[in-house]
Amino acid sequence: MFRLRATFRSLREVDSSVQKMFSAVTLLVLIQATTTSQLGIDIDIGGSLGNWENLQRCPPATKARGFIIKVEERLDILECTAVTAIKLLCAYPNSKKVVAEISSTEGKWGQWGSPLWCPDGELGAYTLKLEEKQILGGDTVVNNIKFLCTDKRVLTGNGGTGGKYVSWSVTCKTGICGIRARRREDGAALTDVKCECC
Structure with a gap:
């Protein structure tokens, strides 16, 4: 027992x-x-100032196949060209019909460029061009953005020539489906961007 x-x-x-x-x-x-x-x-190397906005995601079964940016041009030697908004264009596979546009909140200034599309595949990775503001105590702002498509095509936004591109993010093999941005407290330029894999 x-x-x-x-x-x-x-x-x-x-x-x-x-x-x-x-x-x-x-x-x-x-x-x-x-x-x-x-x-x-997340590249995690953008500017440190500003507030992060809420994550925006493509509708189910769609992915980001293109993008468009809004740019504020340089006004004087003390300022730099800056990206004030980014839209990702969500579509079904093998289609360029936009199902939804997801974006950071739109900055007050700037002009929208032309849409850029991946010929085949989706947006898969990205890199930011960052430029230090020239005025005393200025912060780093996003001056342009590049996306690498899953078909290996590189798409370059219509941002400014100043600044330097940082290292590429890790590639989302299943494509990018979400975006969030950090914006300066005055509501103008973006200082950092994060994209979410599908």
């Missing part, structure tokens, strides 16, 4: 250990998946 109770106790201990191990593995997988997703959408 004593041996039987000991056996049952051992089985319970083994079962409890298995459950703890399974929970730990599940948690590790979730953390890894979340971390991988975050690494895949």
